[in-house]
Amino acid sequence: MPVSGVDMAWWPLLLIGFTVGVVGGFFGIGGAWLVTPSLNIFGFPMIYAVGTDMTHLVGKSIVATFRHWKFGHVSVIIALVMLIGTFSGIETGAQILYWLTQKGIAGSVVRYLYMILLASIGIFMLSEYLRVRKLEKEAGKQVKDIVGTAWSRWIQDTLNIWPTFYCPIARMRVSLWAILFVGVVTGFVAGILGVGGGILRVPALIYLMGVPTKIAVGTDLFEVMFSGAYGAFTYSLKGGVELVAAVIMLLGASVGAQFGTVCTKYVYGITIRLVFTIATFFACASVILKEISSRYAAVYKKAFEAFLADQGLTAAQISAIYAKKDTVYHYMVEVANKPEWWTAYTRDYLWNQAGGILMLTAATGICAYILIQLYLGVAREVREKRLREQEAARLKAQS
């Protein structure tokens, strides 16, 4: 890799790209919480993982949005207005994050907030799914999606202020202020958490805006194009992007995104919500593992970096040391003579690896489920088409 100087095979990048392409195309999220730990597992340095993921996301979201747009899943007007709210919310949230960082409490506060939020979203969506399935059994009728909630109705009634407009894609009349409000709220939370926010925006579009599930997926992907471009730009400015890796990942993701987006045609909104719920729980588990590893990082990180700075190393050189375990060992044990730092570093590293393996397993499992659903959907469509053709031929022969 020309920027980071790391030796890495191309196939893990292609496979990770494909997997998150399938998952992202199906849910409408960027999926940084899946990509960054997975990249790390294959030896890609964490300092380049986030930026490289953000960069490949730009191309992937264009490919996936294009397909969703063809299906009629993208409400451009909602996405554009929400984008304004999202960016202003992110900026405000980022200021609060900066304040928390200065107080030295950002890491844990943010992670606990994120855990609570993800667990709440997951539990709420799962309980709603189970309630619908129970209702189906009682009524003896299949429910394919749920449109609107008491919250979305309250927001639309309370913020029913001019200018309002009819959105034909989502089949709803909505005030510009209602969309801005939801955008600011989700952007604010994403800003505090320091995440892209797709995993928050999709449920927000569904539950706070009352948008049908598939429209929420397509509309969020449209937003991801812009937020991804912003993220890619800022990370590139800091030199945290490996363009070769981003291009390889994009090639895999473009193929995966076709499978993921096409699958949304064959499953119902309620199924997308169930898989999204499972993904939310995995994301929550990933944050818990991150919190555990950060406890070990607290033992050595500050002291080790201060020691390296005393040795005359720059911030960039310190970052480069973390990219190679042997070098970390050399400085911690042989130069600084602090084996306890090395023990804490090893545990931190192992917990991070555990998070990576969990996320990789989750992504692979969800990806396999989506591909099976796609296969079943296509097979059903082909079967129905053949039956229609046979019926037409039979009628023709009779006449």
Add this chain to the structure above:
Amino acid sequence: MIGEYFKWAAGLAQNSPFTYAVVNVGTMVALGVAIGLIADGIFRLLRVDLGSYKKEFEDESAVIKK
């Protein structure tokens, strides 16, 4: 030629981060649009209809409206 492009871009990361950022985003946008159009062309060639379709929320009887 592709290898040279990546080497040139990596050089920008060291010498001109702003240009590097523009090149990165530009490369992704160009590739995304190109791949999107190529994929659409392939679906057309294979005669796979992936246009608009009747969604489940358009079927009032199968949707719970709150």
